[in-house]
Amino acid sequence: MQDKYSLLLLLLVPLLGAAVGAFMPSRGAARGWALAVSVITLMLGVGLAWQMNLFAGIDSSLSSIEATRQTVQLQYGADAANNKFAIDKIGFSFHLGLDTVSLWLVLLTVFLQPLVVLSSWDVIKDRATEYYAWMSLLLAAMLGVFIARDLLLFYVFFELTLVPMFFIIGIWGGPERRFAAGKFFLYTFTGGVFTLAAVLYLGTAAQSFDVVRVIAYAQANLSSTERFWVFMALLAGFAVKVPLFPVHTWLPLAHTEAPTAGSVILAGVLLKLGTYGLLRVAFPIGLLSTSEGVISGGLIGLLGALCVVGVIYGALVAWVQKDIKKLVAYSSVSHLGFCVLGLVSLTDIGLQGSVLYMINHGLSTGAMFLVIGMIYDRYHTRDINALSGLGKNMPIMSFFFIFFVMSSIGLPGTNGFVSEYLTIQSAFISPYLGVPFGVLAATGVVLGAIYMLHMSAKIIFGPLKVPAHEEGHGATHGNAAVGADSHAHGHAAKNDLNAREIGILVPLAIAVIWLGVRPTPILQSMTAPLALSREPLSQHRSADAATSLGAPLPAEQRDRKSDERLVLNTPARVGLPEQR
């Protein structure tokens, strides 16, 4: 596509926003600035989607979605020779690219960011300038991961997300924040080091860090031993990030101790970096081979087993939690098990369902953390036994609570159902998994309902009970916020959500319903780019693959390839990029 700079802008706005934001004079200015940055980034994201003609498919039938599936994508710096930031010697280039898979995750990120900034609005009081600067930097880093098309660049952004999150947890978190931040950082960074080793190994071997070249090289040239170790090393970083059972133990602590905004971003986006890495880097390099197609069914089965164990284990552990935030944190372990299960099925249905799962989990779990944060702001407790019957004095909050619980347990009509169904279904049809995996994963559907309804029953239902010493505080807070309403209703101490909080949750609720009713445009838009994680990038398909992942081929070669493509009957769904 023509526009080279919109991707760069997507990175620069939050980066500059962070740099400028660090010098904001007051808390008010800092949060206003952070909100402005996040809103501009959101608009940029929407603009990118517009450029990719993605919305064309949303209100129309499948046939016109077909048209949008021509590999619409944007790139920056693809041409290494003219790339000012390229380091030719080691094959690094500052290469950004966006296809539909990245785009949806970018949209998730930029959609959540203004909401979390708003959720911090009244809560963050100390060192607010710093806080909002870190938030903007975090945004830049997350976006960088999704649009990097160079492995080294990918890795840099991948690890860069740790730094702001480390400080956000460590400074603005709960009572055990320091320990939690340290554990979070070391745990995920240690995993990341192995990933770096694999990245360096691959880059030097392939003479380039360009993702497509590395994948093509690895699929054609790596021996099975090399492939195994490279895969394991990549997995070490990504599995921790996901987190896959049994390397999930950093997550409950980090989620619980982080401030609300941190938990939302952590669950909503940061975990997706792991699944995204698996999807985009680890699987094509480690599991696919030009000569053998998919290799190592045993390894896939092992991964699938870990996912299923994670689903059940996470759910059961979530059920016995006393801390509501920890409960939701363990629910993430369970949910991400579904997500990776869809990935390892290596089927179209599973991969599409899995990416949709990433988005849906970001929305619903993010929303759960937001609602829980709003409860915490009022009562300063997360103890499941200290709160009860909030339906009585916080009816609006309760509505959203139950609503997002339903989304989280996959009620049909909400977004959760579609992705949960597709990922479990994919286990049934996958040649590498099969019926037992599907059946065991499906128990997660029952267990998910158990722990979520357990929590709802404790907190929303039952006789009203709030911590005694907090009631007065909560009441004043509530009265200040929604005083007019309280009086209009004649209820004594109503403590319900204020306009700002409702404003945060409403977009999420709309997204939950929208994706539950119309998931098809998202699912269908991703068919072409996802095929790369499923089938090896053989020479015949390199034209398709290249266009999908980013590196355009020279013009004459492109023409030849496109002729060849018809003859060889490779998937015609992947079109070529527009001529420059």
Place this chain on the structure above:
Amino acid sequence: MQDLWIVQHSYLIPLLPLIAACIAGFFGARILKGQSHWPIWLGVGAIAVLSVALLFQTVGLLGHGAPPVRNSDSGTHAPVASATEHSDAKTVSAVYRAFTWIAAGDPKNAGTNEYFEVAAGFFFDPLTVTMLCVVCGIGFFITVFAAGYMKGESGYWRFFAYLGLFIFSMTCLVMGDNLIMLYLGWEGVGLCSYLLIGYYYEKPAAREAAKKAFLVNRIGDFGFGIGIMLAFAAFGTVSYFGADGYTPGAANGLLELAALPKMGMTEFQIQVLNWLPFLLMLGAFGKSAQFPLYVWLPDAMEGPTPVSALIHAATMVTAGVYMIARCGTLFVGNEAAMITVAFVGAFTALFAGSIALRQFDLKKVFAYSTVSQLGFMFVGVGVLAPVTGVFHLVTHAFFKALLFLSSGVVMHAMLGHLDMRKMSGLKAVMPKTRWLMLIGCLALAGVVPFAGFWSKDEIVASAWHASPLLGIVMLVTAFVTAYYTFRLYFRVFEGPKVVPDEPHPDHHGHGDDHGHDHHSHDAHHHHNHEPALMMIPLIVLAIGAVIAGLALWQGHRLGHFLGQSPSFVGAFELARDTYNAKADGAHMVNPVVFGQQEYRSESVVKAEHTSHYIFMAVSTLIALSGIGLAYSLHLKDRPKADRLALLLTGVARAMENKYWVDELYQAVIVEPLRRVGEIFFTLDKYFVDGLVWLAGFVPQLGGFVLKLTLQRGYVQGYALSMALGIAIILLVVFL
């Protein structure tokens, strides 16, 4: 029927109650308040009219199929996808697709299990129309009643919003043209049931009941969901009859593909067909409260009484019966599955009936009675007589809704009391309700010519035809039913007048914070127990409870109607091929109970008639003797009943405690599972995390050494060891 206006605009049927629910939900608390029932009345009323109109139009099409008019240019509104016309003489059906809901995978693989497509589509045939009329028609009268019953409740608007949402889900359930739409409605009604049982959310009992209902249903849905997924994995579609609706002779949809000869199938498909009915059955047992998943329904009586009538008697709980009738071709080919359905139904009928014998709460009696009657319906569909199952579903909807609502009137008048030991002789206080209740009881007990008699009798006859053992169990249950029904009636309405005078602690007749209302409402209690708003719907239901049975039975009217459904035709053909091939003659499939009268031979007709009249006589006798026993024990000589109970203390206690099934579940499933969760959590804290720290100890050791020599900081030590590690790796790589 494709060109019917209502079919072309069938999106209105789910949409109107949904919009109504949104209006009530979003504007109820602040604006509508006590008028929150209006949107629901209008929305549900409108679709009730549409459903009945559709019924008449469909009846008009009977026998001559649909007129072969193609409505091809109605596509100006994009949604009308399929306008293909199928006009054979035997079936009446239509399909409407609003939009593609889920499409995953690559469309070039369409038709295989690598492309999953589901439309937000509706399928219309006589079965759908019958269900729609029950749901919307009876649903409407219950919402009218509810406006009177719930008056003054603090969450009035909330109640009606849930009701609207429920009707929306239920219409999706019965109208969906594929299993996923069925599942959407299935879970949707589960949600509404959860919210409505938990309507008095501050009450711990309501909270627990709501949770239990949802979870037990989820266990059923677990099987249902796996069933759908396996069906898709094996056949590549979840649509009943394919995207273009039913075409005789073609096999596009799951229900048609599953009925194809086994010879042409893969091993996997045959395996799936062996399992599929059992998995779907699990869902049906959960939703329709059959053993062992019935435990939630009695507890569900914590919800307001109109909810018990609408959701937990007339509509939602019959969804399982609908599912088996709809997916007939997935079931009837599998003999073991059909036997299981029939025996589970029969066992549940008797088991729940026996528990009802010793319950004292009016609603609890009717709850167990509902479980028992649902068992009858399952026996009906299980013994290859789906028409009888659906027939009983329809009549039961009338009389059980009537009974629940009447006990609601009693509860209202008795200030929340429902214990039949505390009241007696209410016919003096509430004469109209007494007559209505009597009609309902006669229908439930199965006395000629009330509705319940005809449908129950058909089921008993079919059960006898399939297996005499089943027939006997059903007859015993019929006796038990008559007894417990009239035990309740004689205790509460006849005999000396006893009225509880203190409000029940759980009584929710009035919102806590509506002091003024409270007063006027209270006055209303003492002056008029039977307001018109509550009586009119009851009278309508009572008329149904009197005439619905005979009207539908006469000349196999309902059977003839349902027989035009592709589901019934397909199921009949498959059953005929499966069972008649065995040719022992004794267990020939009876075409009449599939609505396929034209297939029956003369000899069958004769035999059927004689046996049928004998059955009618026998079951009438049995019902009357049950009533007689109830009369002697609970009206004539009440102490005798108490003495008898004393004599049978052990049995009575077991019945009162519902055979301790709840306690068993708690001890055998819930507690161990929770214990496992706790063990996992402990493991997580010490073992899993411990391993990681152990692994982390190695670099820590290195870091410790380095710390002594190079660095003082702790984190820096780590960073340094990392950096060194990277350097080493780089060296390895480059050299």
